[in-house]
Amino acid sequence: MDNIAYQNKDIASKVTSEALIGQSLAPFGLPHLKVKAILPTNLPVIEVNELRLDNLFLLEDDSVAIIDYESDYEKANFVKYINYAARVIRRYAMANRLDQLTKLRIIVIYTADIASACQCYDLNAITVRIEPAYLINLDTRQIYDHIRQKLLHGEPLTDSERLQLMILPLTAKGRKPKQDAAIKAVELARQIPDRQHTIQVLAGILTFTDKVIVESFRSKIKEELRMTQIGKMIFDDGFHDGFHDGQGSKLIEQVCKKIKKEKSPETIALELEEDLDTIRSVCQAALPFAPDYDHAKVFEAWKHNHRPQPPV
Numbered sequence: 001m002d003n004i005a006y007q008n009k010d011i012a013s014k015v016t017s018e019a020l021i022g023q024s025l026a027p028f029g030l031p032h033l034k035v036k037a038i039l040p041t042n043l044p045v046i047e048v049n050e051l052r053l054d055n056l057f058l059l060e061d062d063s064v065a066i067i068d069y070e071s072d073y074e075k076a077n078f079v080k081y082i083n084y085a086a087r088v089i090r091r092y093a094m095a096n097r098l099d100q101l102t103k104l105r106i107i108v109i110y111t112a113d114i115a116s117a118c119q120c121y122d123l124n125a126i127t128v129r130i131e132p133a134y135l136i137n138l139d140t141r142q143i144y145d146h147i148r149q150k151l152l153h154g155e156p157l158t159d160s161e162r163l164q165l166m167i168l169p170l171t172a173k174g175r176k177p178k179q180d181a182a183i184k185a186v187e188l189a190r191q192i193p194d195r196q197h198t199i200q201v202l203a204g205i206l207t208f209t210d211k212v213i214v215e216s217f218r219s220k221i222k223e224e225l226r227m228t229q230i231g232k233m234i235f236d237d238g239f240h241d242g243f244h245d246g247q248g249s250k251l252i253e254q255v256c257k258k259i260k261k262e263k264s265p266e267t268i269a270l271e272l273e274e275d276l277d278t279i280r281s282v283c284q285a286a287l288p289f290a291p292d293y294d295h296a297k298v299f300e301a302w303k304h305n306h307r308p309q310p311p312v
Helices: 006-020 077-094 140-152 159-166 175-190 195-208 215-228 230-244 247-260 265-272 276-289 295-305
Strands: 030-038 056-059 064-070 104-110 120-122 127-129 131-134
Touching (some): 006 159, 077 104, 077 127, 140 159, 140 175, 247 276, 265 276, 276 295
Parallel strands (some): 064 104, 104 131
Antiparallel strands (some): 030 056
């Protein structure tokens, strides 16, 4: 999604993650795991394109899970997983909540290109174990035909079937088959009667195909979205849903409190472990509301000035 604004990538990721809440991970081959909630990250020192905003989850057994996916296997990936784990642990430590972190899982979903992978990197002083899910075991044609038949007969899709449709491209082996499966998945998503479910599935397809399809095919998918106005729906609805759930307004409330204490944007960004440009934009939006800095009014002003635009 290189041509989609960074904010819109986060929105698609957020919409996708929200679709997992309360769901079993059976469509990924992990029927023994169930998502209980999305956990806020605010992780320190996050490099661009690494830990996504919404891939930290609380599972039903109260373990914390980092969920990532890979289209190839490299031993160097364990370095990334170590960094993920260290940042999550650090976050709990900084909040004096280490006693609440009793189990941390790293779940790696492998596309159909990978049949097996090393699950443990043991260096004696530190050992990293992942829990793999192999999508090679899923039948792409069978999933597609089953969902297509249900939609043809006007039957609603179950939560599990919508998740299967989101990851359908990842169940195909090879770049070309993945691209073809992505286009077919989008076509099926357009036929879902429930508008919100359509938005969820399309956001999921965009999120999960980020690493595995070339820009030319991604552009075809985006063109399909533009033709049906669904693309605009994803970003508009995702924006409102994402910020009215309290996440965005909570951040701005915290910033406003620190502005009242006459702290600089640099200090606020450091203390809240947020992107400096984001904090500066909030501080700029807050200027007209001095000296009270009503965070609700600041939020509305900031949201108006930084509303994501649909892909062009």
